[in-house]
Amino acid sequence: MSFMALAPLLAVVAGALAALLLEAFLKRKDHEMSATAAVLSLLAAGFFIVRSWGLEIGYFGGRLTLDPLALLLMAVFVVVAAFVILMSLVYAPRRDINLGQLCGLLLLAVAGLMIMVSSTDWLVVFLGLEVLSVASYALTGLRRNDRASSEAAAKYFLMGSFAGAFFVFGLALLFGTSGALGFAASLRGGSASSGLPAASAAGLGLIIAAFFFKIAIAPFHMWAPDVYEGAPTPVTAFLTIAPKAAGLAVLFRVLAPLLDRDVAASMLGPAVSVAAVLTMFWGNLAALKQKSVKRLLAYSAIAHSGYLLIAIVAGDGPGLVFYVIAYLFMNAGAFGVLAAVSGQGVERTSLADFAGLGRRHPWLAASLTVFLLSLAGFPPTAGFLAKFYVFSAAVAKGHVLLVVAAVLASLISVGYYLKVIVVMYMQDAASETSLEQNDPALWLVIFLCLFGVVQLGVWPGNLLTLIRQALTGF
Amino acid sequence: MSNLIASIPIVSIVTFLPLAGAILLVFIRAGSARTVRTVALSVSLLTFAASLALFFGFDGASGLPESVERASWLGRGLDYHVGVDGISLFLVLLAAFLTPLALLSSWRAIDDRVKEFSLFMLLLETGMIGVFVSMNLFLFYVFWEAMLIPMYFLIGIWGGRRRVYATMKFVLFTMFGSLLMLVAILVLHAAHYRATGSYSLTIADLAATSFAPGLQTWLFLAFALAFAVKVPLFPLHTWLPDAHVEAPTAGSVLLAAVLLKMGAYGFVRLGLPLFPQAAAAFAPALSILAVIGIIYGGLMALAQKDMKSLVAYSSVSHMGLIMLAVFSLNFEAMEGALYQMLNHGLSTGALFLCVGVLYERTHTRLIADYGGAAARMPVFAGLFLTAMLASAGLPGLNGFVGEILCFFGIFAANKVLAALAVSTVILSAAYLLWLYRRVMQGPLKDPGDTRLRDIGGRELACLVPVVVLIVFMGLFPGTFLKKMDAAVSRSIDAIKNKPAAAMTLDRAARPTARLER
Numbered sequence: 003m004s005f006m007a008l009a010p011l012l013a014v015v016a017g018a019l020a021a022l023l024l025e026a027f028l029k030r031k032d033h034e035m036s037a038t039a040a041v042l043s044l045l046a047a048g049f050f051i052v053r054s055w056g057l058e059i060g061y062f063g064g065r066l067t068l069d070p071l072a073l074l075l076m077a078v079f080v081v082v083a084a085f086v087i088l089m090s091l092v093y094a095p096r097r098d099i100n101l102g103q104l105c106g107l108l109l110l111a112v113a114g115l116m117i118m119v120s121s122t123d124w125l126v127v128f129l130g131l132e133v134l135s136v137a138s139y140a141l142t143g144l145r146r147n148d149r150a151s152s153e154a155a156a157k158y159f160l161m162g163s164f165a166g167a168f169f170v171f172g173l174a175l176l177f178g179t180s181g182a183l184g185f186a187a188s189l190r191g192g193s194a195s196s197g198l199p200a201a202s203a204a205g206l207g208l209i210i211a212a213f214f215f216k217i218a219i220a221p222f223h224m225w226a227p228d229v230y231e232g233a234p235t236p237v238t239a240f241l242t243i244a245p246k247a248a249g250l251a252v253l254f255r256v257l258a259p260l261l262d263r264d265v266a267a268s269m270l271g272p273a274v275s276v277a278a279v280l281t282m283f284w285g286n287l288a289a290l291k292q293k294s295v296k297r298l299l300a301y302s303a304i305a306h307s308g309y310l311l312i313a314i315v316a317g318d319g320p321g322l323v324f325y326v327i328a329y330l331f332m333n334a335g336a337f338g339v340l341a342a343v344s345g346q347g348v349e350r351t352s353l354a355d356f357a358g359l360g361r362r363h364p365w366l367a368a369s370l371t372v373f374l375l376s377l378a379g380f381p382p383t384a385g386f387l388a389k390f391y392v393f394s395a396a397v398a399k400g401h402v403l404l405v406v407a408a409v410l411a412s413l414i415s416v417g418y419y420l421k422v423i424v425v426m427y428m429q430d431a432a433s434e435t436s437l438e439q440n441d442p443a444l445w446l447v448i449f450l451c452l453f454g455v456v457q458l459g460v461w462p463g464n465l466l467t468l469i470r471q472a473l474t475g476f
Numbered sequence: 477m478s479n480l481i482a483s484i485p486i487v488s489i490v491t492f493l494p495l496a497g498a499i500l501l502v503f504i505r506a507g508s509a510r511t512v513r514t515v516a517l518s519v520s521l522l523t524f525a526a527s528l529a530l531f532f533g534f535d536g537a538s539g540l541p542e543s544v545e546r547a548s549w550l551g552r553g554l555d556y557h558v559g560v561d562g563i564s565l566f567l568v569l570l571a572a573f574l575t576p577l578a579l580l581s582s583w584r585a586i587d588d589r590v591k592e593f594s595l596f597m598l599l600l601e602t603g604m605i606g607v608f609v610s611m612n613l614f615l616f617y618v619f620w621e622a623m624l625i626p627m628y629f630l631i632g633i634w635g636g637r638r639r640v641y642a643t644m645k646f647v648l649f650t651m652f653g654s655l656l657m658l659v660a661i662l663v664l665h666a667a668h669y670r671a672t673g674s675y676s677l678t679i680a681d682l683a684a685t686s687f688a689p690g691l692q693t694w695l696f697l698a699f700a701l702a703f704a705v706k707v708p709l710f711p712l713h714t715w716l717p718d719a720h721v722e723a724p725t726a727g728s729v730l731l732a733a734v735l736l737k738m739g740a741y742g743f744v745r746l747g748l749p750l751f752p753q754a755a756a757a758f759a760p761a762l763s764i765l766a767v768i769g770i771i772y773g774g775l776m777a778l779a780q781k782d783m784k785s786l787v788a789y790s791s792v793s794h795m796g797l798i799m800l801a802v803f804s805l806n807f808e809a810m811e812g813a814l815y816q817m818l819n820h821g822l823s824t825g826a827l828f829l830c831v832g833v834l835y836e837r838t839h840t841r842l843i844a845d846y847g848g849a850a851a852r853m854p855v856f857a858g859l860f861l862t863a864m865l866a867s868a869g870l871p872g873l874n875g876f877v878g879e880i881l882c883f884f885g886i887f888a889a890n891k892v893l894a895a896l897a898v899s900t901v902i903l904s905a906a907y908l909l910w911l912y913r914r915v916m917q918g919p920l921k922d923p924g925d926t927r928l929r930d931i932g933g934r935e936l937a938c939l940v941p942v943v944v945l946i947v948f949m950g951l952f953p954g955t956f957l958k959k960m961d962a963a964v965s966r967s968i969d970a971i972k973n974k975p976a977a978a979m980t981l982d983r984a985a986r987p988t989a990r991l992e993r
Contacts, residue, residue: 386621
């Protein structure tokens with residue numbers, strides 16, 4: 003029990019308040035003060051995360067516990083948020099997005115995410131989920147004079163509320179049958195032979211459905227492409243990575259012990275596997291026919307939820323975390339390039355806008371190529387190793403057919419990732435539109451992502467050992 | 477002193493020197509095409525020199541891998557583990573030998589984005605060599621897949637009119653096979669752990685482990701699919717004519733000479749030793765496919781109007797013979813197959829270089845557009861003819877040695893298939909000589925055409941080394957075969973003896989056992 007357990011969360015919340023207040027009171031035209039405050043608070047949060055490593059401290063009677071899984075994911079959130087802020091420094095003002103509001107809301111979302119992953123109590127998780135949701139609805143709609151952005155926000159809000167209702171109803175059923183709010187306590191089997199009581203099973207099913215909504219698992223993913231496409235690009239990068247990682251972590255905490263129990267696993271295992279297969283194929287097949295790179299990446303994000311779900315089926319915590327970290331770099335990088343290509347005012351995200359990019363901006367095109375190859379799972383990139391570990395864990399648990407489905411799905415994905423590369427390198431530009439080149443923060447993000455993708459693909463040694471040692475208990 | 481030499485990681489140097497060169501190229505200004513070309517060529521020549529050091533330092537008497545380097549990489553059996561034995565050594569040499577020539581051949585043909593081109597060529601070289609030197613299955617897969625990317629770009633950017641279609645087809649076909657192979661690798665990883673209690677993907681460890689017949693069948697099929705696409709075995713060959721025709725000359729050369737060998741090498745190195753029972757069970761079916769490929773490829777080659785697609789179909793036919801020899805599962809056929817892999821690499825590489833020479837002058841590859849070129853290009857005609865006759869298996873040139881060894885082995889295994897396979901000799905003589913007659917002999921198609929200059933310094937430097945090697949390998953096959961013998965007989969013994977549980981036979985005695993035979 004230590005107050006230190008709250009430090010990362012408090013740092014982020016303080017940053018959020020500071021950013022919002024600075025934005026409101028200083029009335030500066032440039033909102034870089036807010037961004038600075040936000041980045042500083044993220045640094046502070048990162049510092050506290052590192053300090054709490056290995057201590058397993060908790061607060062609120064253990065309802066908030068900083069175990070290794072929580073800390074690793076919190077680090078992921080901090081990095082994503084920092085990337086998103088850096089990506090927005092030039093992007094946001096050009097599109098009449100209030101940078102201060104963006105930073106404040108982003109940090110609130112991060113606070114929600116941190117609450118979600120560091121608790122094993124349903125109610126606390128719900129609290130985190132709602133903080134995250136409210137902030138992300140607002141983030142999606144930040145481009146107020148853009149209809150797509152507003153539509154996306156409305157859609158996200160409606161669907162999110164649905165998911166929230168599912169969650170609460172499921173929780174009511176679980177609490178009603180078991181009288182407990184902890185993950186393990188509420189899911190304790192009635193008797194050893196029959197698995198879960200019927201009401202508990204229904205409640206669990208509803209909660210899982212709610213999470214499937216949040217992390218865009220088919221067939222609950224319908225909102226995702228529109229929201230991802232409509233949201234400002236840096237926000238999309240955030241939405242495709244962070245909430246997904248948090249939702250998967252919670253699912254992992256809930257499902258991994260259940261999947262080890264024979265009776266529950268016989269029902270849950272196939273259900274989750276089917277959802278994973280459906281997601282991978284749906285996402286990848288839909289991405290094949292997209293004309294907009296942003297929407298293509300949106301569907302690719304859905305497909306990656308499917309691969310990540312395999313890690314849960316396999317009960318592979320280290321694999322899940324490694325995949326999330328690899329995915330963070332490759333996806334943030336891809337959206338970073340997207341933000342760099344989309345110019346002033348209008349969003350340039352159609353495939354035609356990428357034609358001839360290899361000639362006009364060789365570095366940008368080369369970076370996007372690396373990110374796409376990593377997303378497709380080519381060695382020697384992070385994406386390959388991530389898939390390798392997850393698939394390898396699944397095969398070791400005997401899910402060979404699931405892995406065969408997954409590799410066939412990734413074969414489909416090669417088709418559309420390479421299509422973007424074809425357009426960049428093998429077609430000539432219709433018009434010679436040159437890009438704004440003075441955005442050092444964005445270059446930094448792309449460079450760091452590039453570094454991450456290559457380093458994790460070739461020599462992930464330390465990180466991998468760290469994750470494996472930290473998560474031996476999972 | 478000898479300790480010092482032994483401590484040089486020569487295999488890693490050969491593998492990663494091109495990669496280092498590629499990284500160096502990144503920092504050279506794209507504008508100075510000449511510098512870029514020179515740097516790329518020097519790096520590839522250095523790599524070849526290093527591979528020669530590997531060759532001369534290679535003993536080969538034991539049949540065991542030499543110059544082995546091993547380091548822990550990702551844990552759980554995913555090690556960095558490289559080395560060469562008599563089977564892989566020459567394929568490494570082939571790749572290192574042909575890359576500088578391919579770079580040289582595109583000195584003028586590639587004007588656009590020279591820096592990227594040279595970069596991808598060097599990356600491709602690292603990928604190709606890496607596949608052959610890997611002694612760990614994971615490392616093998618990494619190189620196998622990574623190598624696709626540079627080839628994808630080489631065809632897609634510098635290829636012909638239908639390049640995008642061709643390159644996508646190439647990548648998707650190859651990946652379809654290799655992704656299922658990845659699943660098989662994962663299953664092997666898990667199965668080896670279950671069987672022995674330790675993680676390992678070292679090929680030798682896996683070969684020493686016996687797997688249940690049912691499991692073997694599935695695993696073999698997954699591996700075989702990946703390799704059969706690459707070889708390519710009929711009916712999975714359809715990507716090959718497209719890729720060959722659309723690829724730039726340098727791409728075609730390396731594709732035909734080295735990339736196709738990876739499929740056959742995969743069968744020899746992995747398919748047969750890891751799953752001997754399954755391989756034996758499927759050998760008849762695969763042999764029949766190989767024979768169909770031999771005849772079909774030959775007939776298709778006869779019908780082609782485009783020189784490049786003629787050579788491409790001739791590859792289908794020749795690779796069919798190599799596969800038939802591999803599936804004969806005896807010493808002569810295996811050694812013949814390996815020798816023939818090198819021969820095919822050299823002669824088909826040379827043929828693509830020749831087609832490139834003609835194309836650079838006239839910008840057409842249609843046979844009908846040529847005629848009587850020999851009158852204008854006598855030196856070229858001689859080199860072209862030698863490469864062609866080597867491909868057709870004329871005694872005295874390298875193709876003959878390989879083919880005769882293959883036929884000995886195939887005949888011992890199955891007389892009917894051997895009889896059918898011999899048709900390759902007639903067919904290849906027919907389509908190649910007919911090609912030569914139409915293109916090089918007869919009256920000049922257009923006497924006023926001044927474009928057909930004879931070849932000069934750079935092109936000679938490209939073609940002459942290959943042709944010299946073709947003749948040398950035809951006259952002195954022993955130089956090469958004696959370094960292969962021990963490794964091949966080890967490999968064959970291992971395949972034949974694996975069903976017997978006892979794997980503790982005196983390994984050193986086996987090469988002599990072969991000599992007595």
